[in-house]
Amino acid sequence: SQQGEEDPQALSIxxxxxxxMNCSYKTSINNxxxxxxxxxxxxxxxxxxxxxxxxxxxxxxxxxxxxxxxSSSLLITASxxxxxxxxxxxxxxxxxxxxxxxxxxxxxx
Amino acid sequence: xxxxxxxxxRDICQRGTSLTIQCQxxxxxxxxxxxxxxxxxxxxxxxxANQGSEATYESGFxxxxxxxxxxxxxxxxLTVSNxxxxxxxxxxxxxxxxxxxxxxxxxxxxxxxx
Numbered sequence: 001s002q003q004g005e006e007d008p009q010a011l012s013i014x015x016x017x018x019x020x021m022n023c024s025y026k027t028s029i030n031n032x033x034x035x036x037x038x039x040x041x042x043x044x045x046x047x048x049x050x051x052x053x054x055x056x057x058x059x060x061x062x063x064x065x066x067x068x069x070x071s072s073s074l075l076i077t078a079s080x081x082x083x084x085x086x087x088x089x090x091x092x093x094x095x096x097x098x099x100x101x102x103x104x105x106x107x108x109x
Numbered sequence: 110x111x112x113x114x115x116x117x118x119r120d121i122c123q124r125g126t127s128l129t130i131q132c133q134x135x136x137x138x139x140x141x142x143x144x145x146x147x148x149x150x151x152x153x154x155x156x157x158a159n160q161g162s163e164a165t166y167e168s169g170f171x172x173x174x175x176x177x178x179x180x181x182x183x184x185x186x187l188t189v190s191n192x193x194x195x196x197x198x199x200x201x202x203x204x205x206x207x208x209x210x211x212x213x214x215x216x217x218x219x220x221x222x223x
Contacts, residue, residue, distance in 0.1 A: 030209045031209050033211060033212075035212075040146070040199055040217065040219065041216050041217055042113075042115075042201060042214035042215055042216040042217050043152075043201070043203075043212075043214045044214075045211040045212065045213070048210075048211055050209075088151060088152070090212075092209055095140070096142065096154060096157060097142075097154070097203075097212055098154070099151045099152040099153075100151060101150075101151050102150075102151050
């Protein structure tokens with residue numbers, strides 16, 4: 001399978017703490033994207049980082065990409081209870097997205 | 110952006126029957142994608158649907174089991190045929206606005222086969 005791997009599988013933190021999720025993939029990519037899914041609903045796009053970029057910020061989100069290690073990380077700073085969701089990385093190299101295994105984040109108030 | 114209306118949102122079906130899921134987009138798109146998400150798992154691409162041609166299926170998925178229609182640039186259907194309990198999953202449709210851009214998703218169809 002070309003599916004990416006994410007770790008941790010599950011993460012529980014307190015509000016205000018930072019959450020870091022990691023994604024590893026297997027093939028060359030055009031870009032890597034992060035998505036959020038609430039309770040088995042549709043996915044919402046969070047951020048896209050292109051293969052020639054190393055770091056990108058969007059609000060409380062920070063994404064890094066290391067193409068030499070085929071890995072990416074998503075950092076959510078100052079987490080909130082509303083950040084509770086599943087987070088997926090997805091790689092794009094042939095006009096289709098391949099999703100990682102996902103991280104279930106639980107933020108306790 | 111794109112707004113996707115997917116229906117039904119959920120259904121409970123008897124084994125051996127078929128269910129057709131509809132996906133309507135508020136703008137014209139070239140490619141539409143159908144995914145399956147088994148309980149507690151990630152998304153797996155079933156097929157890519159292009160208007161005017163047969164869908165392209167991923168390894169492990171076949172047209173007889175998951176026939177897809179794409180009659181125009183804003184609409185697609187996925188049928189789950191001859192269902193068994195193993196087909197119980199969330200099915201999602203998705204579009205993008207071009208290569209290497211973000212994808213937009215419908216709210217998903219939660220299917221339970223009994």
